[in-house]
Amino acid sequence: MTRFEELIITSNEVKRAAGISLSIVALESTVLTHGLPRPQNLQLANDMERAIRAEGATPATIGFLDGYLHIGLTEGEIERLANERNVSKVGPRDFATVISQGASGGTTVAGTMFACKHANANIKVFATGGIGGVHRESGFDVSADLQALATIPMIVVCAGAKAILDLPATLEYLETMSVPVIGYGTDEFPAFYSRESGLGVSVQLDTPKEIVEFARAHWSTGMKSAVLVTNPVPGTDAISQSEMEPIIEQASREAQKKEIHGQQLTPFLLERISELTKGRSMRANLSLLLNNARLAAQIAHAWRTAEKRRVA
Ligand code: PSU
Ligand code: MN
Numbered sequence: 001m002t003r004f005e006e007l008i009i010t011s012n013e014v015k016r017a018a019g020i021s022l023s024i025v026a027l028e029s030t031v032l033t034h035g036l037p038r039p040q041n042l043q044l045a046n047d048m049e050r051a052i053r054a055e056g057a058t059p060a061t062i063g064f065l066d067g068y069l070h071i072g073l074t075e076g077e078i079e080r081l082a083n084e085r086n087v088s089k090v091g092p093r094d095f096a097t098v099i100s101q102g103a104s105g106g107t108t109v110a111g112t113m114f115a116c117k118h119a120n121a122n123i124k125v126f127a128t129g130g131i132g133g134v135h136r137e138s139g140f141d142v143s144a145d146l147q148a149l150a151t152i153p154m155i156v157v158c159a160g161a162k163a164i165l166d167l168p169a170t171l172e173y174l175e176t177m178s179v180p181v182i183g184y185g186t187d188e189f190p191a192f193y194s195r196e197s198g199l200g201v202s203v204q205l206d207t208p209k210e211i212v213e214f215a216r217a218h219w220s221t222g223m224k225s226a227v228l229v230t231n232p233v234p235g236t237d238a239i240s241q242s243e244m245e246p247i248i249e250q251a252s253r254e255a256q257k258k259e260i261h262g263q264q265l266t267p268f269l270l271e272r273i274s275e276l277t278k279g280r281s282m283r284a285n286l287s288l289l290l291n292n293a294r295l296a297a298q299i300a301h302a303w304r305t306a307e308k309r310r311v312a
Contacts, residue, residue, distance in 0.1 A: 011074060025293065027062065028109055033105065035129065035285075036270075046075070065080065067099050067103060080104075109128050127289075129285060132145035151225065155296075158228065158230060160189055160191050186201070190231070194244055
């Protein structure tokens with residue numbers, strides 16, 4: 001049997017960046033394969049990479065191609081993943097499936113964090129759209145993202161949890177698992193499409209430098225959990241919670257009626273909500289993803305600066 005490490009392909013760009021300790025930002029690929037329609041998915045992937053480079057950091061989009069785990073997909077590989085028909089949604093438990101089948105797939109937040117842990121490129125910062133969490137009225141559907149956040153020490157930048165979830169329950173779970181929830185420039189937990197949720201964060205911080213200092217303090221105590229940074233969607237693209245709520249409820253009811261569960265649920269809801277909002281929710285989704293890539297790159301830069309100071 002091949003060792004897992006031998007199935008990991010690190011791009012030359014990421015290798016070089018890791019070798020000279022440049023700042024690196026990991027990006028997931030489920031958003032490409034299952035979260036957004038074509039051709040917006042490819043456009044967005046390229047835009048996120050560009051935004052990270054513009055901040056002077058190196059992007060590492062992570063995903064599976066033919067059973068190999070890529071840390072830093074090249075432009076051509078991203079294009080392949082974005083256009084592939086038969087792709088899996090890959091969380092940590094699905095690694096063995098795609099490896100043994102030689103399959104391709106987009107890694108979820110949990111899958112991407114798990115990949116970073118094994119990647120040997122010292123990736124500390126990761127940008128996504130919205131994390132998974134506890135689903136509404138679905139019996140017992142809790143995203144593996146929460147488990148990964150509880151056990152893998154990285155700084156994860158998101159726009160809150162996806163609004164389709166049970167947000168209070170998701171926040172309770174994060175508290176139980178000792179995952180600090182930082183509000184970036186806000187004391188309110190953002191709800192993905194909306195800047196507001198009526199729910200609090202555990203701490204408000206206002207600069208990338210403060211976030212890095214906080215994360216270092218968190219891990220200095222011996223904590224192994226992630227630090228979750230929630231960055232509200234830019235105001236120009238935000239949709240208010242009062243407008244979103246009935247739409248989310250309708251989409252959730254439809255999913256229940258159609259008996260859509262498990263891995264299919266999130267993609268179904270995102271697509272249905274986009275239809276119901278005539279594309280506005282997708283615009284918000286694209287906007288918050290780019291916004292998170294930018295902030296993650298700034299945090300990665302501040303992280304590297306702090307590391308250098310520590311070594312000097
Ligand atoms: N955020 C988005 N679009 C997405 C996702 C997040 O804007 O498609 C993906 C992430 O990869 C996340 C996953 O990890 O949805 C959660 O899926 P589930 O609820 O099945 O764990
Ligand atoms: Mn789920």
